[in-house]
Amino acid sequence: MSFRSKARDLPGRVATGGFILHSGLEKWHGDAERAKAIHGMAAGAFPVLKHVAPERFLRVLAASEIAVGTVLLTPFVPSRLAGAALSGFSGSLLTMYWRTPALRKADSIWPTQAGTAVSKDVWMLGIGLGLLVEGKSGHSAHPGHSAHPGHSGAKGHSGAKGRRARGTASRRVSVE
Numbered sequence: 001m002s003f004r005s006k007a008r009d010l011p012g013r014v015a016t017g018g019f020i021l022h023s024g025l026e027k028w029h030g031d032a033e034r035a036k037a038i039h040g041m042a043a044g045a046f047p048v049l050k051h052v053a054p055e056r057f058l059r060v061l062a063a064s065e066i067a068v069g070t071v072l073l074t075p076f077v078p079s080r081l082a083g084a085a086l087s088g089f090s091g092s093l094l095t096m097y098w099r100t101p102a103l104r105k106a107d108s109i110w111p112t113q114a115g116t117a118v119s120k121d122v123w124m125l126g127i128g129l130g131l132l133v134e135g136k137s138g139h140s141a142h143p144g145h146s147a148h149p150g151h152s153g154a155k156g157h158s159g160a161k162g163r164r165a166r167g168t169a170s171r172r173v174s175v176e
Contacts, residue, residue: 009079009134012127013072016086020124021069027062034058045096064089083131090124097121 027038032055039054042061049057068089072082096118097103103115111119 006075006079009082009131010075012130013079013082016124016127017069017072017082019069020065020086020089021073024062024065024067024069027058027065030058030062041100042096045099079131079134083128083134086124086128087132088128090121090128093118093121094125 027034030038035054035058038061039049039052039057042057043049043052052060068085071077071085074082097111097115100115100118103111103118105112
């Protein structure tokens with residue numbers, strides 16, 4: 001992945017990573033009342049969590065948020081890996097949103113006042129999926145330039161003719 005590609009990923013990684021890391025650090029020092037409230041909401045959406053003690057659940061959730069936030073903020077972690085972590089994390093929050101009727105208006109995807117904070121996590125899912133797609137594509141931001149050294153990108157063509165052919169093919173693909 002080129003430096004430009006990494007630079008393009010930084011705003012989303014820093015914004016989400018900083019927010020999630022902060023949230024995890026706050027939960028790490030959470031009291032019993034906060035643990036019960038967060039555990040109750042999560043256990044309502046994921047019944048398997050009912051068997052986990054609220055304090056233990058809060059500690060594991062905090063550690064998970066700290067880990068995800070750190071992965072996003074660490075520049076040498078590939079964007080694809082950071083995107084997978086963020087997508088998994090935000091996907092679980094959106095699943096909780098979907099499974100908790102009090103967070104949504106009746107027969108709707110739109111949030112109630114109580115669900116607005118969680119429904120906004122759809123943006124984190126979008127950023128996470130964007131990082132996954134960017135990391136998987138491995139394409140350079142510039143048409144006619146390969147993201148892989150030594151690979152011309154056009155079989156049997158080299159030099160100016162090959163670059164023109166690749167540029168034309170790129171334009172055709174984007175138009176169609």
